[in-house]
Amino acid sequence: xxxxxxxxxxxxxxxVLYGLFWYRxxxxxxxxxxxxxxxxxxxxxxxxxxFFDEAIEIFEKTHPxxxxxxxxxxxxxxxxxxxxxxxxxxxxxxxxxxxxxxFSLLAASGALYPLDDLIRLDDGFDLSVYYKACQKAGxxxxxxxxxxxxxxxxxxxxxKSLLREYGISMPAHDWTWDDFYDICSEITEASEAxxxxxxxxxxxxxxxxxxxxxxxxxxxxDGKTCNLGSLRxxxxxxxxxxxxxxxxxxxxxxxxxxEGRVAFRPFLYSEYKVYQPYPWRVKKYSNFExxxxxxxxxxxxxxxxEIESTLxxxxxxxxxxxxxxxxxxxxxxxxxxQKKMYSxxxxxxxxxxxxxDKELLxxxxxxxxxxxxxxxxxxxxxxxTGVSAPRFRRYSQAKIMAENAVDTALKSGKAIEEYLVSxxxxxxxxxxx
Amino acid sequence: xxxQESLKRVLYTMLLCNWFILSYYIAVLSASKKVICNLKGAxxxxxxxxxxxxxxxxxxxxxxxxxxxxxxxxxxxxEICQENKINVHLVCLGEMFLSFVLIRAMxxxxxxxxxxxxxDLLYYADKKGLRVVYVIIQILEFVFGSDKILGYFxxxxxxxxxxxxxxxxxxxxxxxxxxxxxxxxxxxxxxFALLMIMRQKDENYRILMLNTALSRKNVQLQEANIKLKxxxxxxxxxxxxxxxNRLAREIHDTLGHSLTGIVVSADAGRILMDTAPEEAKxxxxxxxxTARQGLLDVRRxxxxxxxxxxxxxxxxxxxxKMIQNARETTGTEISYDQTSGxxxxxxxxxxxxxxxxxxxxxxxxxxxxxxSISVMVRREENSLKVSIRDNGIGSQNIKTGFGLDYMRERxxxxxxxxxxxxxxxxxxxxxLEAVIPVRSWNPEDEQ
Numbered sequence: 001x002x003x004x005x006x007x008x009x010x011x012x013x014x015x016v017l018y019g020l021f022w023y024r025x026x027x028x029x030x031x032x033x034x035x036x037x038x039x040x041x042x043x044x045x046x047x048x049x050x051f052f053d054e055a056i057e058i059f060e061k062t063h064p065x066x067x068x069x070x071x072x073x074x075x076x077x078x079x080x081x082x083x084x085x086x087x088x089x090x091x092x093x094x095x096x097x098x099x100x101x102x103f104s105l106l107a108a109s110g111a112l113y114p115l116d117d118l119i120r121l122d123d124g125f126d127l128s129v130y131y132k133a134c135q136k137a138g139x140x141x142x143x144x145x146x147x148x149x150x151x152x153x154x155x156x157x158x159x160k161s162l163l164r165e166y167g168i169s170m171p172a173h174d175w176t177w178d179d180f181y182d183i184c185s186e187i188t189e190a191s192e193a194x195x196x197x198x199x200x201x202x203x204x205x206x207x208x209x210x211x212x213x214x215x216x217x218x219x220x221x222d223g224k225t226c227n228l229g230s231l232r233x234x235x236x237x238x239x240x241x242x243x244x245x246x247x248x249x250x251x252x253x254x255x256x257x258x259e260g261r262v263a264f265r266p267f268l269y270s271e272y273k274v275y276q277p278y279p280w281r282v283k284k285y286s287n288f289e290x291x292x293x294x295x296x297x298x299x300x301x302x303x304x305x306e307i308e309s310t311l312x313x314x315x316x317x318x319x320x321x322x323x324x325x326x327x328x329x330x331x332x333x334x335x336x337x338q339k340k341m342y343s344x345x346x347x348x349x350x351x352x353x354x355x356x357d358k359e360l361l362x363x364x365x366x367x368x369x370x371x372x373x374x375x376x377x378x379x380x381x382x383x384x385t386g387v388s389a390p391r392f393r394r395y396s397q398a399k400i401m402a403e404n405a406v407d408t409a410l411k412s413g414k415a416i417e418e419y420l421v422s423x424x425x426x427x428x429x430x431x432x433x
Numbered sequence: 434x435x436x437q438e439s440l441k442r443v444l445y446t447m448l449l450c451n452w453f454i455l456s457y458y459i460a461v462l463s464a465s466k467k468v469i470c471n472l473k474g475a476x477x478x479x480x481x482x483x484x485x486x487x488x489x490x491x492x493x494x495x496x497x498x499x500x501x502x503x504x505x506x507x508x509x510x511x512e513i514c515q516e517n518k519i520n521v522h523l524v525c526l527g528e529m530f531l532s533f534v535l536i537r538a539m540x541x542x543x544x545x546x547x548x549x550x551x552x553d554l555l556y557y558a559d560k561k562g563l564r565v566v567y568v569i570i571q572i573l574e575f576v577f578g579s580d581k582i583l584g585y586f587x588x589x590x591x592x593x594x595x596x597x598x599x600x601x602x603x604x605x606x607x608x609x610x611x612x613x614x615x616x617x618x619x620x621x622x623x624x625f626a627l628l629m630i631m632r633q634k635d636e637n638y639r640i641l642m643l644n645t646a647l648s649r650k651n652v653q654l655q656e657a658n659i660k661l662k663x664x665x666x667x668x669x670x671x672x673x674x675x676x677x678n679r680l681a682r683e684i685h686d687t688l689g690h691s692l693t694g695i696v697v698s699a700d701a702g703r704i705l706m707d708t709a710p711e712e713a714k715x716x717x718x719x720x721x722x723t724a725r726q727g728l729l730d731v732r733r734x735x736x737x738x739x740x741x742x743x744x745x746x747x748x749x750x751x752x753x754k755m756i757q758n759a760r761e762t763t764g765t766e767i768s769y770d771q772t773s774g775x776x777x778x779x780x781x782x783x784x785x786x787x788x789x790x791x792x793x794x795x796x797x798x799x800x801x802x803x804x805s806i807s808v809m810v811r812r813e814e815n816s817l818k819v820s821i822r823d824n825g826i827g828s829q830n831i832k833t834g835f836g837l838d839y840m841r842e843r844x845x846x847x848x849x850x851x852x853x854x855x856x857x858x859x860x861x862x863x864x865l866e867a868v869i870p871v872r873s874w875n876p877e878d879e880q
Binding site: 005111316 | 478489509
């Protein structure tokens with residue numbers, strides 16, 4: 001009786017295993033990708049899905065028998081939640097776009113598959129094709145968890161009309177904080193006398209934008225220590241304070257800026273790219289002439305800005321890692337695809353050769369009137385010196401703590417340095433717990 | 434045997450209980466995930482967790498496969514092992530491996546499976562040293578397999594994290610059910626262990642009783658043995674006495690009677706020789722007749738002492754029967770090779786031949802402890818040559834006993850010869866060779 005039972009169960013097991021094997025060979029391999037509609041930076045030129053559809057078509061041609069699919073209609077606001085739900089429900093997509101703020105969470109929780117082995121074994125692939133800062137955006141604790149897909153640096157918006165009004169010439173790309181402050185104080189002083197249509201120097205330019213230009217980093221790369229009290233950071237905070245004092249307590253608003261009454265503001269490259277060429281330029285800031293230059297450099301740094309990158313990561317649970325890697329390379333590493341992305345989206349390609357392609361840039365900015373400031377050399381300067389904020393698990397929390405500390409210090413107006421050092425201590429305790 | 438049955442019943446209940454517990458955990462996990470997704474809390478859940486949530490479908494499949502394999506091993510191990518010790522160990526190791534894989538697959542939320550396998554190992558693994566190792570490993574697995582200890586190192590999301598999405602009342606109910614199910618499992622294990630202890634105790638008591646009975650029987654057996662020895666000694670003596678009496682009576686009846694007649698007739702003959710020679714002649718004739726009669730009587734007496742086998746069979750079948758009998762009674766391998774053609778022998782020659790073979794076999798088995806004996810009977814000119822060889826231990830210094838002496842006497846009476854000793858052909862063992870002249874083959878002797 002028992003022997004009979006044993007043989008039956010063995011037979012059943014063999015049958016089930018064979019069935020599973022058979023099912024897997026018959027079933028076509030399906031690769032799923034997770035993408036959002038629109039652009040992370042809120043501005044978009046082309047159709048995002050069209051880009052992916054074309055990439056999928058190329059991939060399916062070179063990889064017969066493989067189907068690539070995605071779910072459309074996920075907006076940027078609900079994308080992070082959607083992705084988390086996919087993980088919650090089970091497998092999740094094999095490949096997906098990773099937003100900059102989600103990267104550390106996904107990498108630390110083990111949701112992303114570390115790519116180091118795949119990169120090492122792939123002779124045809126080299127990380128050095130990317131700008132250093134872009135590549136680092138996909139790195140955590142010295143492991144590459146994602147490849148950069150699209151990058152956007154921060155530039156300084158210049159209201160050319162306003163400057164001309166006050167007889168100030170367009171600043172050069174290698175300007176400094178002192179140059180910046182001189183222009184600001186000039187504008188403020190000159191407009192003091194005016195009662196109507198007052199002009200303001202700067203909008204929304206805070207110490208966090210200044211850090212990188214002074215060679216400072218707020219957190220160490222491993223996310224274990226905070227440098228809030230360091231000299232370079234303190235200098236940035238003090239410069240912020242100095243600029244604030246120019247306005248005599250008045251807070252400049254977005255409305256002031258839109259009306260063309262503000263000379264400078266930090267500006268994302270994506271907006272520049274969308275609103276500078278015709279026809280979009282008529283949609284926004286059409287009542288004045290404007291352009292962008294690099295960020296002014298601090299006493300201890302260069303004309304360095306922060307670069308944000310959206311990434312593509314691989315699901316650690318993916319069953320088709322090799323295929324996913326091939327597709328990932330097509331999206332992030334193939335120059336043709338990146339050129340397409342570059343022309344259809346608001347960002348810059350993280351691949352050096354694509355980003356600085358003269359022909360492409362000329363094509364992109366052919367409708368920009370006059371002598372446009374952003375040319376391949378400038379792009380090269382911005383991108384190769386730019387910095388990505390270090391990513392670690394508690395980045396957002398630590399950053400909020402630091403911002404609050406500086407806010408409080410600036411508002412209290414006294415003993416800023418001491419206050420920063422003690423706050424640094426608090427943040428370090430949080431980071432090491 | 435009744436205990437055995439109840440042990441098995443408890444074990445199977447544990448098997449069922451663990452299945453329910455595993456299903457319960459998976460059900461709670463899936464429900465929790467659904468609730469979290471419905472509340473749009475997946476991202477928040479990920480941000481506060483230390484890992485990514487388990488995939489319930491894969492978990493379900495893994496648990497199904499591994500638990501089925503474990504159950505099969507537990508239910509069918511007697512069939513698989515067939516008392517083979519290596520198989521037993523393989524099955525034990527397999528069960529331990531499966532229990533760890535299951536606990537790992539369950540993300541260390543539930544380690545009660547270790548108890549199930551521990552119970553099974555206690556019941557089944559008999560080899561003392563290894564059993565201790567197995568038991569220790571399973572206990573460690575049970576204790577450290579919880580998500581608060583080992584799970585912590587595996588970067589897992591703790592089970593309790595999944596429960597925060599539920600209403601507090603529901604949460605406490607879920608926890609209550611979880612704890613009581615785990616408790617039932619532990620309770621079953623305790624019952625199992627108690628039953629095992631009781632079984633062990635019973636077993637020990639039974640062995641003790643058996644031992645006592647055995648030693649009592651042993652004493653009785655020794656006593657019986659001594660009595661038996663005494664008895665056989667008595668029988669031997671009685672047989673000797675009876676035989677001696679019979680011989681005495683025989684001699685008295687035959688030889689005594691005849692000799693008395695001869696003595697009387699001889700005396701009378703001597704007296705009558707001179708006076709009545711005719712009469713004396715008659716006396717001598719009487720003496721002759723009496724002596725012949727006496728001789729006849731003696732022959733008849735000897736005839737009465739002949740082996741039974743020779744009485745009822747001819748010599749050839751008697752020999753075969755005896756050898757067959759010896760094979761059967763002693764278990765010795767005996768080869769018999771008779772190449773001298775039809776054996777037509779006189780009675781005394783038959784007797785001697787029979788006794789030689791009989792005595793040779795007896796000595797080979799009794800003194801030589803042989804396991805293989807070869808008996809050869811062949812004709813050499815006008816004599817019969819009997820040789821008996823064995824593979825026994827031989828004899829360092831041969832003491833001729835009653836048997837060999839008697840044999841030699843018999844053979845010499847027939848003008849034959851006897852030789853014996855340790856084998857000299859390089860093998861261990863004893864040999865015995867007798868040459869008996871056969872009168873019917875020797876025309877001179879016949880006359």
